[in-house]
Amino acid sequence: MSTETQRLDELAARLRETPLSADEQAELDALLLRCPEARRRFVDHMLLQNDLNEDAAALLSRPVTVSVRPRSASWLSWRPLTAAAPGIVLGMFCTSMLFAYVAPTFRKVMTLLHESFESGPAPLATGVPIEAGQWSGDYSEVEGEQQGVKSATGTQMLRFLSADYEGKPNPGGYSEDLFRLIDVRSYRREFSDGGAVVQLSAVFNAVALSADEKDECDVCIYALDADMATNGSMRIENKLFTGSLAMARSGGKMLDRDATTWQRMACELRLPTNTDFLMIRLGIVRSSHTSGSFVGHYADDVRVTMARRAPLP
Amino acid sequence: MAERRRILGFIQVLVQDRAAAEDVLQDVSAVLWTKFDQFEIGTDFAAWAMCVARLTVLNWRRKQARLPLALGDETLLLLADEAVAALSVPDDERREALQECLSRLPETQRQLLRAHYERGEDVADIAQEAQRTARSIYLRLEKIHAALLDCMTHKRWLNAGANL
Numbered sequence: 001m002s003t004e005t006q007r008l009d010e011l012a013a014r015l016r017e018t019p020l021s022a023d024e025q026a027e028l029d030a031l032l033l034r035c036p037e038a039r040r041r042f043v044d045h046m047l048l049q050n051d052l053n054e055d056a057a058a059l060l061s062r063p064v065t066v067s068v069r070p071r072s073a074s075w076l077s078w079r080p081l082t083a084a085a086p087g088i089v090l091g092m093f094c095t096s097m098l099f100a101y102v103a104p105t106f107r108k109v110m111t112l113l114h115e116s117f118e119s120g121p122a123p124l125a126t127g128v129p130i131e132a133g134q135w136s137g138d139y140s141e142v143e144g145e146q147q148g149v150k151s152a153t154g155t156q157m158l159r160f161l162s163a164d165y166e167g168k169p170n171p172g173g174y175s176e177d178l179f180r181l182i183d184v185r186s187y188r189r190e191f192s193d194g195g196a197v198v199q200l201s202a203v204f205n206a207v208a209l210s211a212d213e214k215d216e217c218d219v220c221i222y223a224l225d226a227d228m229a230t231n232g233s234m235r236i237e238n239k240l241f242t243g244s245l246a247m248a249r250s251g252g253k254m255l256d257r258d259a260t261t262w263q264r265m266a267c268e269l270r271l272p273t274n275t276d277f278l279m280i281r282l283g284i285v286r287s288s289h290t291s292g293s294f295v296g297h298y299a300d301d302v303r304v305t306m307a308r309r310a311p312l313p
Numbered sequence: 314m315a316e317r318r319r320i321l322g323f324i325q326v327l328v329q330d331r332a333a334a335e336d337v338l339q340d341v342s343a344v345l346w347t348k349f350d351q352f353e354i355g356t357d358f359a360a361w362a363m364c365v366a367r368l369t370v371l372n373w374r375r376k377q378a379r380l381p382l383a384l385g386d387e388t389l390l391l392l393a394d395e396a397v398a399a400l401s402v403p404d405d406e407r408r409e410a411l412q413e414c415l416s417r418l419p420e421t422q423r424q425l426l427r428a429h430y431e432r433g434e435d436v437a438d439i440a441q442e443a444q445r446t447a448r449s450i451y452l453r454l455e456k457i458h459a460a461l462l463d464c465m466t467h468k469r470w471l472n473a474g475a476n477l
Contacts, residue, residue, distance in 0.1 A: 009462075015329060016384060017436060025383050032388045043395045044462050046326040051411055053331055054318055056430035059412050060423055071472075109360075109401040133422035195356045201394065264391060307397070308357035309364060 004031060006260065008038045015132040029058060030167045035259050036153055036203075036301055106191040110190070112182055112198070112278070113304040116153040117142045123158070127165045128234045129181050132277065137178035138165045143298075148259040152300040157205075160284050160297040165219035174286040176294060180228060182278040184271075187306060191271040195310055198269050200248075200280050201303045206255040207296030216249025217296065221269045221304075222279040229277035245272040251283070255297070270311065280304060319400050320362045326390060326396040327370040330381035337373050341366045359400070367393050402469075414464035424459050429454065 011028045014020055031038045051059065115135075122142060123135035139161040144151070146257035151157040157160065159166075163173035190196050222244035234240050241247065248269035256263060284297045319339065325334040344365050345352075351359055371389075374380060384392070415423065428434045428442075436454070440447040 009455065009459050013451070013458065016454075016458075017451060020382060022383075028382070029384050029388050039395045040392055040399070041401050041462065043326050043392060045458065046329065046464065047322045047396075047399060047407075047462060048332070048411070048458060048465075049331075050318070050322040050325040051408065051427065052430040054321070056426060059408070059415055060427055060431065109398055178358045193356075195353060195354075199394070260368065264387070266390075266394070305398070307401075308360050308422065310351065310353040310361050 002037065004035050004038050005041050008029065008035075008041050009045075010146065012042060014026060014300070016049060027233075048191075063198070098261045109188065109305050109307040111217050111303065111305050112184065113180070113280075113302065115180075115302040116300060117156040117158050118154040121177060123145050125165045126177050127168070128240065128279070130232055130234070132181040132183040135180050138163055138176040138285055140176070140178055147296045149205050149207060149296065149298055150260075151298075152203045152205070152262045157298045157300040158282075160294045160299070161287070162294060175283060176297070177281050177283045177288075178299070179279055179281050182304060183276070184195075184278055184306070185226075185276050190306060191275065191307065192273055194269050194270070194273050195308055196306055197309045198271055198278060199266060199303075199305050199307070200268075201264060201266035201301075202282055202299050203264045203301045204253075204255060204284070205259065205262045205283075205298045206257070206284075207259050209255060209257045209295075212287075215255045216251065216285045216287070217253055217255060217263065217265055217297075217299075218249060218281075218283045218285065219265045219267050220247060220249040220281040220283070221267060222247045222281070223275040224279055225274060226276040228280065234279070240281075244279070245275060246270070251285075256286075259296075270309075271306075278304070314358050316362070316404075319359050319404055320366055323363045323393075323396050323400055324366050326392055327367070328373070328381060333373075333381055337366070337370055340373065341369045344369060360397070363393075363397055363400070369422070383474060405466075410465050410468045411461070414461050414468070417464065418457065422453070425450070425453060426457065 008028075008031060010019065011024060014024065015028075032042055099204070109198050121134065123140045125139045125156075127138075129136035135158075141159050141161060142156050143159045144157075145157055146159075149157070158177070158178065160176045163176045164171040184191075184198075198221060200219050200221045202219055208214060209215060222240050223246045224244055228243050228245075229233065233243065246269060248267045250265050250267035251262060251267055280302075282299050282301075282302065284294065286294065317338075321334060321338050324341065325331065328334050328337055330435045341362065345362055347364070352358065371386075374389075400474050415426070418426075425439065428439050429436070434442075436450045440450045443450065
């Protein structure tokens with residue numbers, strides 16, 4: 001168990017019994033913000049507590065071999081809600097019945113990609129990829145801990161090296177991008193009714209930058225049809241933007257000049273029903289335009305998930 | 314019930330307090346009820362409800378003079394994403410894993426959990442009854458929780474391996 005997880009356990013235990021001090025709250029906030037493992041553990045703590053609070057009797061008494069099935073209406077018999085105003089009780093009761101009546105089988109949030117750069121081929125420096133399953137874009141490499149930056153998960157992370165790729169027509173830019181194409185045709189059943197969203201999330205870090213370096217990170221998802229994804233036209237600058245079926249971007253977040261903290265960026269895209277491929281993009285935009293080289297900019301823990309979500313009317 | 318438990322769990326992650334989570338669940342239920350015509354039958358009800366819950370929690374937090382735990386908005390949104398991922402595991406599967414992990418605990422530890430969670434006794438009462446210090450009971454509970462989480466993480470890892 002890592003020291004961070006151990007500390008998280010201590011804070012979660014204290015939180016169960018007494019309010020945390022201001023210092024402990026700040027410590028917990030910082031720990032959760034920088035450490036994905038701590039977040040997972042904290043969520044597990046809260047869900048365990050919820051399960052035990054809700055149904056300790058059943059969980060502790062039933063034989064292991066018997067599947068747990070919720071006892072019908074038992075919660076209404078003792079829950080403090082029964083003391084609430086009749087209207088609220090009625091509303092809650094109706095809604096709870098609604099849960100039971102209309103809730104369909106829970107479909108999983110499907111992970112399309114979880115990349116921590118621990119294994120797999122090195123990223124290519126050949127610009128926008130036209131084949132799925134391979135990182136490609138500007139020059140980059142996979143590295144271990146360096147320059148005071150430790151990987152967010154595992155021991156490896158992606159390092160951005162320059163804003164150019166092999167054979168780039170106009171080299172010397174200040175924005176480095178790395179792409180990956182994901183084939184989602186086998187998931188079409190999940191989004192053919194327009195009721196699915198894709199989320200992209202990644203963490204970014206950089207060495208301690210000087211005060212005049214206001215470098216930013218961004219993430220982007222493009223939905224593409226098969227022709228657009230594979231015919232090579234995307235290699236032309238801005239074609240991704242103009243030729244995609246839909247896109248979502250989250251950007252403009254300035255890197256914080258603290259090599260010990262990772263900053264998460266995330267964006268979400270509702271999938272058009274005719275999507276065949278997703279193109280994801282991780283980007284760093286340097287503020288100092290004098291050089292296309294990158295002194296120490298990193299990304300890690302890239303996740304792409306698909307989830308069912310009813311569209312708003 | 315499984316959906317209710319899942320949504321309450323999601324709220325618990327974001328408000329970190331049982332009583333507050335129950336309050337927020339009432340607010341969420343009211344919103345779900347009024348907006349139910351917007352829910353598309355056949356789609357994921359819990360995912361829709363958790364989207365509503367996420368916004369409701371943020372509004373609820375803004376109205377509180379004092380929060381159970383003052384986490385930043387960015388941290389909170391990361392936790393919400395993590396909770397959605399964790400709750401994507403079918404409820405029955407998660408509960409069966411927990412039940413099995415509970416069954417592996419020594420009987421004395423199971424008794425301690427029964428006293429605390431089933432009968433609602435606080436740490437001081439349990440300590441007095443067992444003629445121990447509150448600190449020792451508190452540490453035992455911390456150890457039990459950690460053991461349960463390690464056990465469930467291990468089972469999850471085994472299941473993931475089995476599904477590859």
